[in-house]
Every structure is written in C-alpha cells, then in structure tokens.
Amino acid sequence: MFGKIREIKQWLDKIRTWWQKRNIAEEIAETIRQHSKKVEKAARIYGEHFPDIDQNKLIKMAKIHDIAEYKEKDYVPWEISPEEKHEREKAVVLELQESLWEKWSELFDLWMEFEKQETKEAQIVKQLDQLDASVQAMEYEKLWYDNVKNFYPYTLERLRDPVLIKVLEILLKKEFTAINAYDQYFTLLECNGDDIIFKEKMKKMFLKRNLIGV
Numbered sequence: 206m207f208g209k210i211r212e213i214k215q216w217l218d219k220i221r222t223w224w225q226k227r228n229i230a231e232e233i234a235e236t237i238r239q240h241s242k243k244v245e246k247a248a249r250i251y252g253e254h255f256p257d258i259d260q261n262k263l264i265k266m267a268k269i270h271d272i273a274e275y276k277e278k279d280y281v282p283w284e285i286s287p288e289e290k291h292e293r294e295k296a297v298v299l300e301l302q303e304s305l306w307e308k309w310s311e312l313f314d315l316w317m318e319f320e321k322q323e324t325k326e327a328q329i330v331k332q333l334d335q336l337d338a339s340v341q342a343m344e345y346e347k348l349w350y351d352n353v354k355n356f357y358p359y360t361l362e363r364l365r366d367p368v369l370i371k372v373l374e375i376l377l378k379k380e381f382t383a384i385n386a387y388d389q390y391f392t393l394l395e396c397n398g399d400d401i402i403f404k405e406k407m408k409k410m411f412l413k414r415n416l417i418g419v
Contacts, residue, residue: 222279223338227352235341237274243387244270247333250394263326266315270330273297291320332369335360339373343386371398381407
C-alpha cells in the first residue's frame with residue numbers, strides 16, 4: 206500500500222497540460238499535486254462559511270478530485286470526449302481503491318460523486334477547480350505570459366456560486382498586483398467575498414511587507 210502511495214505522489218508531480226500547451230517554463234509550471242493542494246486549501250476556507258455544506262466531504266473531495274491523473278493524462282477539453290475521459294479515469298480510481306484498501310475505502314464513491322455533479326459539495330469543488338486555473342494564470346500573466354488570459358472569461362462563464370463569481374471579479378480588477386494572486390484569493394475566501402474587508406487586509410499586507418522588506 207505504501208509503495209502505491211509513493212507512486213501516486215511521484216506521478217502527480219507531472220506538469221499540468223494547460224501550462225505545457227502554453228509553454229510555461231518548466232521550473233515555474235504548476236504540477237497536478239500543487240493544483241490539488243490549492244483546491245483543497247480553498248475548499249477548507251470556503252466551507253467554513255457555510256454550515257449547510259459537509260466541510261469534511263468538501264475537503265476530501267477537493268484533495269482527490271484529480272487523483273486519476275497520476276496514471277491517466279491530464280486531458281484538456283478538446284483532446285478527448287467527456288465520456289471517454291470519465292471511463293478512463295474511472296478505471297484508474299477503481300484500481301486505486303482495490304490497492305489502497307481501508308485507507309481509501311471511500312475514494313471511489315467520493316470521486317464518482319464529484320464526477321456526477323449532483324451535490325452541492327461536488328459543484329463547489331468543480332468551481333474551485335476551475336477558479337484555481339484563473340488564479341494561477343494571473344501569476345503567469347505577471348511574468349508576461351499573455352497567452353493565459355483566456356482563462357478568465359472561460360472560468361467566469363462556468364462559475365455559478367455567487368461568492369466565487371464575486372471573488373474572481375474582484376481579482377480581475379487587479380488592484381493589488383504587487384501581492385501574490387493566491388494570497389489575494391485565499392484572503393477573499395476568508396472574507397467570503399467582502400470587497401471592503403479584502404481591501405483593508407490587502408493594504409495592511411502591502412504595508413507590512415514593505416516595512417519588513419519582503
């Protein structure tokens with residue numbers, strides 16, 4: 206079992222296809238594992254504001270939503286049909302469930318729930334997954350990768366949660382470009398999309414960093 210877990214972690218360090226196709230330099234290109242950790246962190250923060258959501262499930266689902274990509278390719282939408290992508294990934298997750306025993310006993314059920322998109326938790330994780338690509342794109346845009354800007358309208362069209370829509374709209378104003386986009390993103394989630402509180406926190410963060418030279 207532990208050998209399989211090490212294998213999963215190793216293969217999840219693959220660079221995401223989105224960034225490969227945009228020629229992002231390998232040393233700064235986001236990996237699948239990095240992406241999943243950020244989606245998990247976002248789910249943890251988001252879930253604290255909504256008692257009607259199963260926060261434990263939300264976090265676990267965010268953690269494993271891309272688990273099949275340790276073995277399957279990280280496909281982008283036009284490379285393969287959604288049906289074929291689902292079947293290929295389903296086979297991988299079934300195989301994982303059988304080899305990891307009790308530790309991942311709920312793996313397949315959680316992953317299938319995410320795929321079906323019928324529960325609130327699954328829908329939020331999907332949107333956090335999509336939103337993460339836009340936040341990462343903002344960091345690459347600062348490094349003069351102009352070919353990442355199409356992530357913004359693409360994501361806005363797919364977001365349904367009013368808080369997450371507001372979060373992306375505020376980020377797209379780009380009022381605090383000197384501060385890392387993820388610091389802004391997670392702060393906005395902590396503020397539940399409150400623009401006034403967010404601006405106050407950003408100003409304090411900016412001042413603190415300038416005072417200590419970070």
